Amino acid sequence: MSFPQNPNPNFTFLSDENFTSPFMDNFDFSNLMFDVDEGGSTGLVQEEASPPTSIVSSETLNGESSGSGSAVTTLNKKESTRSKDGETKEPGHRVAFRTRSKIDVMDDGYKWRKYGKKSVKNNINKRNYYKCSSEGCMVKKRVERDGKDAAYVITTYEGVHNHEIPSHVYYSDTVSSYDRDNWNQHSLLQFIQQISPPS
DNA sequence: CGAGTTTGACCAGCGC
DNA sequence: GCGCTGGTCAAACTCG
Numbered sequence: 001m002s003f004p005q006n007p008n009p010n011f012t013f014l015s016d017e018n019f020t021s022p023f024m025d026n027f028d029f030s031n032l033m034f035d036v037d038e039g040g041s042t043g044l045v046q047e048e049a050s051p052p053t054s055i056v057s058s059e060t061l062n063g064e065s066s067g068s069g070s071a072v073t074t075l076n077k078k079e080s081t082r083s084k085d086g087e088t089k090e091p092g093h094r095v096a097f098r099t100r101s102k103i104d105v106m107d108d109g110y111k112w113r114k115y116g117k118k119s120v121k122n123n124i125n126k127r128n129y130y131k132c133s134s135e136g137c138m139v140k141k142r143v144e145r146d147g148k149d150a151a152y153v154i155t156t157y158e159g160v161h162n163h164e165i166p167s168h169v170y171y172s173d174t175v176s177s178y179d180r181d182n183w184n185q186h187s188l189l190q191f192i193q194q195i196s197p198p199s
Numbered sequence: 200c201g202a203g204t205t206t207g208a209c210c211a212g213c214g215c
Numbered sequence: 216g217c218g219c220t221g222g223t224c225a226a227a228c229t230c231g
Contacts, residue, residue: 114204116223129222133203142222204229213220 096156098146104128104153105143109165112141123147134163 105112105128116129125145132139139159146152 113202115225117205118221118223121220127221140222200231202230205227207224207226209224210222211220212222213218215217215219 093160094156094158096154098152098154100151101153102151104145105130110134110139110161120144125150132161134161137162 111133112130113133114128114130117126118129120127123144124147127142127144130141130143132141137159139157139161141158142154142156144154146154
């Protein structure tokens with residue numbers, strides 16, 4: 001499997017700083033996004049007009065169903081001390097969000113290399129682990145289907161790319177010719193660009 | 200043949 | 216200390 005470099009020649013690359021493009025109507029973030037800073041401070045960022053169910057979604061994100069309420073903390077705690085080769089690995093910028101999509105892996109424009117796949121607790125679906133395949137880029141991504149609602153895909157980005165997007169995501173000017181999921185992907189790309197500070 | 204995927208094994212952290 | 220769990224490694228495999 002490889003990412004399409006340009007699925008549609010009649011493209012327009014959108015860079016909307018205000019992030020208020022009309023096709024956001026098609027993109028379901030479930031109004032949820034986690035933003036974990038390097039210092040360990042964790043913030044729950046919610047899209048505007050987020051319904052009260054967003055907190056429930058946060059529990060789902062971590063496979064926590066017991067109502068422990070520590071979803072965010074768990075998310076942060078896990079990798080703050082992970083060190084394989086003696087180096088002090090910083091958790092880096094980390095963002096997790098849930099999207100409704102038929103496809104598992106969103107094409108966010110970067111090139112990812114899969115390095116692991118695991119069954120996780122409270123989720124019948126496998127979790128997939130990806131690394132950015134660009135040399136020297138240590139950004140990681142985890143992708144899993146929501147254990148309670150397989151229609152949703154939970155994507156977690158960890159780190160910030162130290163390079164430019166190798167292949168931009170393009171889209172046609174005509175919505176009707178494009179699959180809805182691809183619209184979601186493009187929206188995702190914009191979202192990633194919004195949340196990931198430029199190197 | 201090189202790049203990417205699969206998958207079992209291994210390792211470290213955490214809770215009990 | 217032990218078992219469980221999540222994350223990563225790496226050899227084998229697949230595909231273009």
